[in-house]
Amino acid sequence: MAGLLADLARLESPSHVPTAQGPVLDRLADELAAAGLAVRRLAGRTSGGQLLARLPRGERRGRPSQLLLGHCDTVWPLGTLAEMPVAVRDGRLYGPGVYDMKGGLVQGVFALRALRELGLEPACAPVFLINSDEEIGSGDSMSRILRLARRMRRVFVLEPSLGPAGGLKTRRKGSLRFNLKVTGRAAHSGLDPEKGASAVLEMARLILRLYALADPQRGVSINVGVVSGGLRRNVVAPEAQAELDVRVLQREDADRIDRIVRELVAETPGTSLAVEGGMDRPPLEKTPGNRALWEAAQRAAGALGFPLGEGTAGGASDGSFTSRIVPTLDGLGVVGDGAHAVHEHVEIARMPERAALLALLLLEPAG
Structure with a gap:
């Protein structure tokens, strides 16, 4: 053998x-x-x-x-x-x-x-x-x-x-995988910050919201494993991306979190959110x-x-x-x-x- x-x-x-x-x-x-x-x-x-x-x-x-x-x-x-x-x-x-x-x-x-x-x-x-x-x-x-x-x-x-x-x-555990993309509006961070809309700021808010879904007692784990965005330190970030991995023990939790992630909306003025992905394995x-x-x-x-x-x-x-x-x-x-x-x-x-x-x-x- x-x-x-x-x-x-x-x-x-x-x-x-x-x-x-x-x-x-x-x-x-x-x-x-x-x-x-x-x-x-x-x-x-x-x-x-x-x-x-x-x-x-x-x-x-x-x-x-x-x-x-x-x-x-x-x-x-x-x-x-x-x-x-x-x-x-x-x-x-x-x-x-x-x-x-x-x-x-x-x-x-x-x-x-x-x-x-x-x-x-x-x-x-x-x-x-x-x-x-x-x-x-x-x-x-x-x-x-x-x-x-x-x-x-x-x-x-x-x-x-x-x-x-x-x-x-x-x-x-079953797995769900999502790609999140926030689109904002670029502006000079010193001269005209109020004209910009930070995609990074909105993504930071969303990441905190996602981690709040974790429930160790039910076997639900959340991991935002990859985050990227922005152009330069003195530019309000026009774009940000994140890759989300979710693990669950029960199908009902998979369905619930899938629905929550898909229904997320951007709250930072001037930004929008696009979500792709879903169930990888039940x-x-x-x-x-x-x-x-x-x-x-x-x-x-x-x-x-x-x-x-x-x-x-x-x-x-x-x-x-x-x-x-x-x-x-x-x-x-x-x-x-x-x-x-x-x-x-x-x-x-x-x-x-x-x-x-x-x-x-x-x-x-x-x-």
């Missing part, structure tokens, strides 16, 4: 370079074909496309289906290996994308391989979809993900686990179907002899979308640390047990 993961990590696949996705998707296609699946490369419009693997038609006829979902793209630019080489130290495999989330793809391959070699036939035929644009919002692949999800009994998301203990992600909530999958995972972990916890992740995933359609369980990938960080790594010894956990979940009754 570690060998395959090291090979995949050496095939750099940044989201913004679609041509870089080909080699890693080809390698995964070979591995999935060796596990007995029929594999198709699906072309992308703005991404490197997707990989779709399923049982041959004769083996899946008449059976419901279940989806394994993951992505092969990473946040790391081409050339990262020169500064962050793949390496094994103290039982850990280090390298770009090993934790988020090529390790989860490896575990998925080995779970399917184990079922095939042991002659075990899941009640629900496995389908594996790997996209190459998750780190930039899955805009090119989302329609296919949702179309597949509507035909599935359940979805297992192979994103990395939660923390060193390897907990599953049974809740995820929250993954504890629906009855999702809880049933979590309980199945607990039973499976107990049978394998290791504890399994759960928790809430601040980041979003494609599972946040599938959960609106079909029962979804997230965080079934590798145990490790350092997503998007230079110390990114996986715990090699934990990979077999995680693959075994996934295999047992795939063997669950259709329900």
Whole structure:
């Protein structure tokens, strides 16, 4: 398992370079074909496309289906290996994308391989979809993900686990992203300040208003991460921009804040406000179907002899979308640390047990 993961990590696949996705998707296609699946490369419009693997038609006829979902793209630019080489130290495999989330793809391959070699036939035929644009919002692949999800009994998301203990992600914060632009009127700040209308002043007021929406008890966080504006220190600023990130645990809060942000108006005389954006990914909530999958995972972990916890992740995933359609369980990938960080790594010894956990979940009754 570690060998395959090291090979995949050496095939750099940044989201913004679609041509870089080909080699890693080809390698995964070979591995999935060796596990007995029929594999198709699906072309992308703005991404490197997707990989779709399923049982041959004769083996899946008449059976419901279940989806394994993951992505092969990473946040790391081409050339990262020169500064962050793949390496094994103290039982850990280090390298770009090993934790988020090529390790989860490896575990998925080995779970399917184990079922095939042991002659075990899941009640629900496995389908594996790997996209190459998750780190930039899955805009090119989302329609296919949702179309597949509507035909599935359940979805297992192979994103990395939660923390060193390897907990599953049974809740995820949803995210909203907005771009705000205030337009004012330039004037000399010394000679004619009264003829100007400061976009920066209005933006400052709006930022304070936005931060007042934060509610830690409800899991609502607000961050204005980028602010720019003005021309020179002696010119009343005619323009200002801000980028807003909102995280929520509940859909009702997402809808409420979306409405509030869209209804904001400029109050500084002579300024106007334009708002773009909205929901990026919905929250993954504890629906009855999702809880049933979590309980199945607990039973499976107990049978394998290791504890399994759960928790809430601040980041979003494609599972946040599938959960609106079909029962979804997230965080079934590798145990490790350092997503998007230079110390990114996986715990090699934990990979077999995680693959075994996934295999047992795939063997669950259709329900």
